Amino acid sequence: MQSALIVGKKICSSLLLRNWVRPLSAASDKLTNVEVNDKTGFAKLTMNRPPVNGLNLDLLRDLHQSIQDIEKNKCRGLILTSASNTIFSAGLDIMEMYKPDQERLKQFWTALQDVWLALYGSAVPTAAAINGHSPAGGCLLAASCEYRVMLPKYTIGLNETQLGIVAPKWFMSTFRNVLPRRIAEQALTQGKMFTSDEALKIGLVDELAATKEEALLKCEKFFASFAKTDPIARYLTKKQLRHNDIKELLDEKVQDVENFVLFVNQPSVQKGLGLYLESLKKKAK
Numbered sequence: 056m057q058s059a060l061i062v063g064k065k066i067c068s069s070l071l072l073r074n075w076v077r078p079l080s081a082a083s084d085k086l087t088n089v090e091v092n093d094k095t096g097f098a099k100l101t102m103n104r105p106p107v108n109g110l111n112l113d114l115l116r117d118l119h120q121s122i123q124d125i126e127k128n129k130c131r132g133l134i135l136t137s138a139s140n141t142i143f144s145a146g147l148d149i150m151e152m153y154k155p156d157q158e159r160l161k162q163f164w165t166a167l168q169d170v171w172l173a174l175y176g177s178a179v180p181t182a183a184a185i186n187g188h189s190p191a192g193g194c195l196l197a198a199s200c201e202y203r204v205m206l207p208k209y210t211i212g213l214n215e216t217q218l219g220i221v222a223p224k225w226f227m228s229t230f231r232n233v234l235p236r237r238i239a240e241q242a243l244t245q246g247k248m249f250t251s252d253e254a255l256k257i258g259l260v261d262e263l264a265a266t267k268e269e270a271l272l273k274c275e276k277f278f279a280s281f282a283k284t285d286p287i288a289r290y291l292t293k294k295q296l297r298h299n300d301i302k303e304l305l306d307e308k309v310q311d312v313e314n315f316v317l318f319v320n321q322p323s324v325q326k327g328l329g330l331y332l333e334s335l336k337k338k339a340k
């Protein structure tokens with residue numbers, strides 16, 4: 056595992072502290088970073104895979120581990136954000152799907168499922184400070200949280216149909232949990248990327264903030280709104296509301312991996328992914 060965990064002493068007993076500290080790798084290797092505010096108990100989970108936080112197998116596994124750690128240590132809130140100044144996450148790393156190693160491809164999709172199950176079903180209140188572009192898988196992560204604060208002039212959305220891809224059911228359920236059904240249907244079928252202002256207008260994000268610091272504060276304010284609620288009652292309510300979406304994936308988890316593998320291996324999909332990668336690289340030149 057490649058994530059670093061920084062924990063405030065006031066919150067964690069020395070036993071917990073021991074549990075939390077995982078071996079730190081060299082700074083340049085860190086893919087996620089967790090910092091816990093010792094006064095509030097809020098954890099900031101930062102994705103740090105330059106240049107675009109492409110969700111590859113390693114980053115996904117790291118994210119999963121970090122979410123589990125935050126959960127185990129009973130933090131009072133989890134804020135997902137990015138170390139980049141312009142990108143929250145570019146979504147799935149297309150390199151994982153292009154000319155893939157078959158065993159790794161299965162592990163990759165399973166890791167994405169696990170991150171979604173952990174984040175969408177988290178007992179800890181969750182929020183995303185969206186400090187950059189957030190297409191596809193990036194949008195999935197943000198939409199899996201309970202609250203979203205976005206910086207201006209970026210884009211967010213599930214753009215799969217524009218790439219000739221069908222978003223899996225659980226991507227769609229996540230959107231439907233946030234957006235009115237008709238808006239979700241239009242956005243998903245069009246593969247629409249929304250500007251920050253548009254996202255605010257339709258309710259895909261809850262607030263805009265001028266800076267990352269302000270976004271983090273607004274996420275913390277959202278967590279503070281639960282100060283007078285019972286944490287167990289809060290969690291059970293969330294759990295029931297999200298139960299069907301989670302159960303649907305759990306019931307079909309293996310089949311979902313098989314569908315994904317079958318889909319990705321289609322020659323037409325491979326061709327499309329290759330062309331898309333090329334277009335991204337040309338754009339970068």
Ligand SMILES: CC/C=C\C/C=C\CCCC/C=C/C(=O)SCCNC(=O)CCNC(=O)[C@H](O)C(C)(C)COP(=O)(O)OP(=O)(O)OC[C@H]1O[C@@H](n2cnc3c(N)ncnc32)[C@H](O)[C@@H]1OP(=O)(O)O
Binds near residue numbers: 314
């Ligand atoms: C029935 C159905 C059953 C099963 C369904 C099965 C499967 C389908 C489900 C799949 C769901 C897919 C989800 C996804 O997330 S797919 C990924 C979608 N992401 C995107 O389309 C975003 C693409 N990227 C961008 O738009 C821009 O890069 C971005 C994020 C706006 C940033 O722009 P910019 O700052 O200008 O940076 P560059 O474009 O120059 O990029 C820098 C560098 O990164 C490479 N890169 C960017 N995005 C990706 C990516 N997603 N994967 C891999 N690599 C990426 C880019 O090529 C550049 O590379 P270089 O080597 O040139 O530096």
